Amino acid sequence: VSPAAHIVSTGTALPGEPVDNEAIARRFGMDAEWVETFIGTKQRHFAVDLNTGQVTHTLTDLGAQACALAMASAGVEARDVDFLVLGTSSADALTPATVNQIADRLCIDHVSSYQLQSGSTGAIQALDLACRLLDEEHLIGLVVGADVWVKRLVLDLDPTSVAPAQLADHALLGDGAGAAVVASELVPGSIAVRRVLNRFSGFSRAPGQVVRWFGAAGHDRRDPATEEDLTAAEKRVPLLVRQAMREVLGMTGWFPRSVTHLLPPQVSGRMTRRIIKQLGLTGATEISCVADIGNTGNALPFFQLDLLRDRIRADERAVAIAVEPSMWTKAAVTLEGV
């Protein structure tokens, strides 16, 4: 068992002004009511100016902003930080690693740093790695989850010619970053990390989602940038969530009825409601934010943690779950107020 890990503080960052459903519907030729009913989001933020196509925020910008807020909230300075872990699917570049650009922006140097590539279980994977890093030379660390989907969005989209999945992406996704200061030391008011689950459960099934990147050569641009199997995802995601819940509770030795707060995966508002219903955790309060910020991928669990910090009291128990439909991975963490 790893040494105790505590989430001491959190910080979040969103680019620019919120974009509501009216604006998104007008911009991409959708119906605002359809977005609200079928996607379940009300607003989101983008790291690109939707009118000009100009990138307004990089992943480094958002990650560094979230880290700075988490550090200020914990009273931690750059020289106190021993390690950084970033989980993302949309790094600014292949090299350098964005985690090091975030460190550089914050004047953090001579630290262990790691960047995990993951669709949306990267935030919990990063927390997992952070717990395993805490030792005699790693006392305080920053865990970051961030995604800027902007490179995936086709701004000159013709809504009559694209697949529904791609259209839905434009209404569901949002850009953002979240961060947490973690420490082995027990700080009053912090959240203790009990156990972390991170599991690839592919069952030899085809990917539910493929998002490609293109290089300098351009000889790979014949493949579509994005392929999604929404039907497979709708079927398998709720199952993976139920498995993750059962497994992480078993690992921790907790009964389902002892859980007071549930941080469910935020695939879409509609699917989140269905998932929660199936879990049947009647005693747990839901902590969701997909309606307000969209699906911000690896950033999202930190927005939920940010809300949890204000609500969880000593000895209360929370479970956070993330699922990645690209190649069927599930991640979960049990948390306790201290």
Next chain:
Amino acid sequence: VSPAAHIVSTGTALPGEPVDNEAIARRFGMDAEWVETFIGTKQRHFAVDLNTGQVTHTLTDLGAQACALAMASAGVEARDVDFLVLGTSSADALTPATVNQIADRLCIDHVSSYQLQSGSTGAIQALDLACRLLDEEHLIGLVVGADVWVKRLVLDLDPTSVAPAQLADHALLGDGAGAAVVASELVPGSIAVRRVLNRFSGFSRAPGQVVRWFGAAGHDRRDPATEEDLTAAEKRVPLLVRQAMREVLGMTGWFPRSVTHLLPPQVSGRMTRRIIKQLGLTGATEISCVADIGNTGNALPFFQLDLLRDRIRADERAVAIAVEPSMWTKAAVTLEGV
């Protein structure tokens, strides 16, 4: 201190036939002698057909092949594997993570899996994470380092119009994958991992290398795909290597003269020779392979480990070092024959 970690076996994979300097010089309008003298490589393998531009091997192909060989060598079956860690800078896609596609190809399921994004310190970072994963539920794991640079290479290159750095890349880089089976259990003939160093040491300096990826939108294609500051790299890489050596030996409590095998970074044949000279480890035998396979990035340390396994005897000591000039990170590991 983490539980003991042992490298039980290794496996490597190279795509297709070797491409010699005559062929590379002819293909890209270079001088074969210049390649041998200034780059120091003799041959390399590519995951693309240089004539047709057709991709012949994916990162998944090469990674799975290297893993299969390492597993066979250790007598490990798919159901024995508890976790996978991949270090790469050139994943097949943004999602799914290539590590999960490799697992799927090998019929490995229900495992913890992680993919680290790193320029060339990813192999040692992956070994670092593997050591930290070994616990009561993670007894045996696969550590993989792989890179397919093919998306970075511009095949219709005009040698008279490109920067020397980009031209050098075409002669220096190679594609490949390497893997190791690691276990906490002590298996005779295995290599014990003593300590792992992974450090970002940016000193607020600009990146020495930027490699960009492009998305569906295409509104980001105004930036160049690759930018390199070879002068900064030539200056700082040897310094980072000396620091890494001093730090990892200090962490392990080893005197420099007790090191019997040196696995230096394989930036280029020429730079490797200079680095080794500066280290002054007169008692250590060099284990290098950049001349035969080119700079294969995160795969390369596994090719060196593969050679080391045949040479190291009980109680002999080895140090492997990797340095990433993109944003100045250094990684090192101390190893001992058991």
